[in-house]
Amino acid sequence: MSDGQEKTEEPTAKKQEQAREKGQVARSKELGTLGVLLSAAIALIITAPQFALGLESIMAMQFELDRNAGFDQMVMFQLWPKVGSALLKPMSIFFGIVVLGAFVGNIMLGGFNFSMQAASPKPSKMSPLKGFKRMFGPQAIVELLKGLGKFFVIAICSYFLLKWQFPKIISLSEGIQPVIFADALKLVGFIFVLMVLSLLLIVAIDVPFQSHKHHKQLKMTKQEVKDERKNSEGNPQVKAKMRSMQMSMVMRRMMQDIPQADVVVTNPTHFAVALKYDPNGRDAPRVVAKGRDEVAARIREIADEAEVPLLSNPPLARSIYYTTELGHEIPEGLFMAVAQVLAYVYQLRAFHSGRGKRPKKPSSELPIPEDLQFDEEVG
Incomplete structure (x- = not known):
């Protein structure tokens, strides 16, 4: 118990270790989001040629169908394995890169940490009253401001990026298959990357804020430091009794x-x-x-x-x-x-x-x- 004392002392190594065991580590949702989106954009650029070949193959299969196939319900089920095999490789690479990016983005701040205590269900989180307080508390306001900030940043960047790349978008109609598919996907990936990079401003603000917030939460009062030292060193009376024995x-x-x-x-x-x-x-x-x-x-x-x-x-x-x-x-x-x-x-x-x-x-x-x-x- 803090007994009303201010938390002015730096957290001890034991306090930090206990916090990690409870799953209390510094985390930035914005950094995790940036990792997912940026890896998705990069994966789209990398897999664009393979996606183009797969889409061309699928379109070719559809154009090769005769008139009677349009009335046969079993044709759709026969085409599914072929469609899946055409997109299996690029989809596997795409989602593999996205999963890796999501993992790296979420552990860059705070490191990898798995806690059974954090994973176990807590009745307090199911309380409607506490949920209402979280919805309208200071943290909810901060999240709302971050959401609005992301919306305006992405909206403004999207406008200028689309305006900049508009001639290239129009010129895609003059291409030929399957190059047009690959070029279109690469262009989408390129615009996507630049849009995602616009989130760096929000991430640059959020990461120090979350680190400071986490550090502030772990700070201790002088009494807590004394109690921890006393517990770690052992009760003096117990130690005296043990020495006597x-x-x-x-x-x-x-x-x-x-x-x-x-x-x-x-x-x-x-x-x-x-x-x-x-x-x-x-x-x-x-x-x-x-x-x-x-x-x-x-x-x-x-x-x-x-x-x-x-x-x-x-x-x-x-x-x-x-x-x-x-x-x-x-x-x-x-x-x-x-x-x-x-x-x-x-x-x-x-x-x-x-x-x-x-x-x-x-x-x-x-x-x-x-x-x-x-x-x-x-x-």
Whole structure:
């Protein structure tokens, strides 16, 4: 709903696409009419020789009939196939060109568009009251003015064209068959073409008018633009709910992966990252869980319950947290630091299984590149 607002905004791509689906495209009846008439005139000139031969053949057949044939009703039915075969080829070419011209003329403005919604019957168009309003509405007045304009333009052009070509029309009576037929049809086609071209003035006015009218109808109010953007982007509350659900699913999967981790590096309180490494694979260690504050506390709690080693190293914990996404491999710059941590974890496992002595914890100053170091307050 526009709520009384002015339509000052340009139509969006979505609004234009919806309009095309409804069959609402810019169309000019005058351009379509020009296409039909001009193609008919050109087709008449092209097929004139063939029409002349066909008409000559038909006249010859009629003159060859004897007196008794005029009283035989079956003769007419016998002549029809011959008449049809004589005119079949020129008529096919003629109507083929006209159909093509009609199609091109009607899609030149607005392009080709087929809409089932526009083709389906609408009860509103059957309303007598609405039909009466259309008959005497602004659009009807515009169509009336265009009709009068076409009438006067064609009438004036016809007068001058006939006056110009009158000597040629008179000279046709001096011709011979079948040339006279071809010349007459070509002359009619030539006059027809010039008469049709006189409609270019009306078409030149109507096409920009219809384009402007269609564009104006598609314009939107500021509120319509906002509503469309809101609908296309989704309701903020719904999107927030979906994000919350997605985060919950990620958190559940993350917490389920912690017991399979090799080590959890902590801050020790603000950050926690769980790392998993497959010695038999070719991949680098990757992050299976990470979080800060309450999430970090939950990671430490699950790791402790699953007897996953916890190692406090604030610089490394912050570096992994800020540089590595969940499920991704750690950056190459942290390989040396994480390798020392994993070596400690493997030695610790051996100690607990009775296959070695207790290892020393890695140094608090692990080799972390300067560009991968982060302060406590970052993020």
